[in-house]
Amino acid sequence: MSTLAKAMSKFRLAVVQLQVGGVKADNLSRAKRLVKEAAGRGSNLVMLPECFNSPYGTSFFSQYAERIPGESTELLSEAARENQVYLVGGSIPEEDGGKLYNSCIVFGPDGKLILKHRKIHLFDIDVPGKIRFQESETLMGVGICYDIRFAELAQLYSRQGCQLLVYPGAFNMTTGPAHWELLQRARAVDNQLYVATASPARDESSPYVAWGHSTVVNPWGEVISKAGTEEEVIYADIDLQYLADVRQQIPITAQRRNDLYSVTSVQRGNS
Numbered sequence: 001m002s003t004l005a006k007a008m009s010k011f012r013l014a015v016v017q018l019q020v021g022g023v024k025a026d027n028l029s030r031a032k033r034l035v036k037e038a039a040g041r042g043s044n045l046v047m048l049p050e051c052f053n054s055p056y057g058t059s060f061f062s063q064y065a066e067r068i069p070g071e072s073t074e075l076l077s078e079a080a081r082e083n084q085v086y087l088v089g090g091s092i093p094e095e096d097g098g099k100l101y102n103s104c105i106v107f108g109p110d111g112k113l114i115l116k117h118r119k120i121h122l123f124d125i126d127v128p129g130k131i132r133f134q135e136s137e138t139l140m141g142v143g144i145c146y147d148i149r150f151a152e153l154a155q156l157y158s159r160q161g162c163q164l165l166v167y168p169g170a171f172n173m174t175t176g177p178a179h180w181e182l183l184q185r186a187r188a189v190d191n192q193l194y195v196a197t198a199s200p201a202r203d204e205s206s207p208y209v210a211w212g213h214s215t216v217v218n219p220w221g222e223v224i225s226k227a228g229t230e231e232e233v234i235y236a237d238i239d240l241q242y243l244a245d246v247r248q249q250i251p252i253t254a255q256r257r258n259d260l261y262s263v264t265s266v267q268r269g270n271s
């Protein structure tokens, strides 16, 4: 994302709230069509949801998993190049060395891979009588969606100069109404940056019902764009001068007491 921010102080972000179903080929072709539609409306950066090529659920991950590069990421690379956009490819279940990951791939307008991010915090929760989901029963490792709950990660990105945090995600009917918007606004205000989330559209017949409501929040903590529950593309104009103004008005970065506390990352091997 930093390349994009350096190149432009204003750009249009499109969030694709895709209707994800059981047929991978349909998910891929619908995603491709909507990326084209978003580019046609002047978007520079387009974002897909978590598990955009597969239903979200531990029983699906191994069946839909692919190696990277593979069918889905090749399609994403092509879509980025053909439409001349930066493309945050939501996430896909990735198979590597006999392990499964939930991985987000980002491509540049030249179709070249910019980064791969594996979900760091696996979604393991148990709310009695409501929802139990144990992503770690099938996935090993790293990054997306549930990651938004970990303020430290957002802080680290922010300290490294990020001005937009993107979270492909799939909250559910229990935690969605309670926390989805709240967490995005919290991360945006804490770090005075833009936050965007892309959810799959809601499918009441799916074993895991996604909350929908893909959202973009500005550095003041205001929701500037929000989807309903069905398939749609939402747009937001990202203005980095506005972000700089907010940071000047409430200068928490300069006021931070690094002598008293700090957030640090730990370098590990390949993950």
Ligand SMILES: NC(=O)CCC(=O)C(=O)O
Binding pocket: 050, 122, 123, 144, 145, 146, 147, 149, 169, 170, 171, 172, 175, 176, 179
């Ligand atoms: N896909 C996920 O990680 C879901 C996270 C979630 O619903 C939450 O409440 O956190």
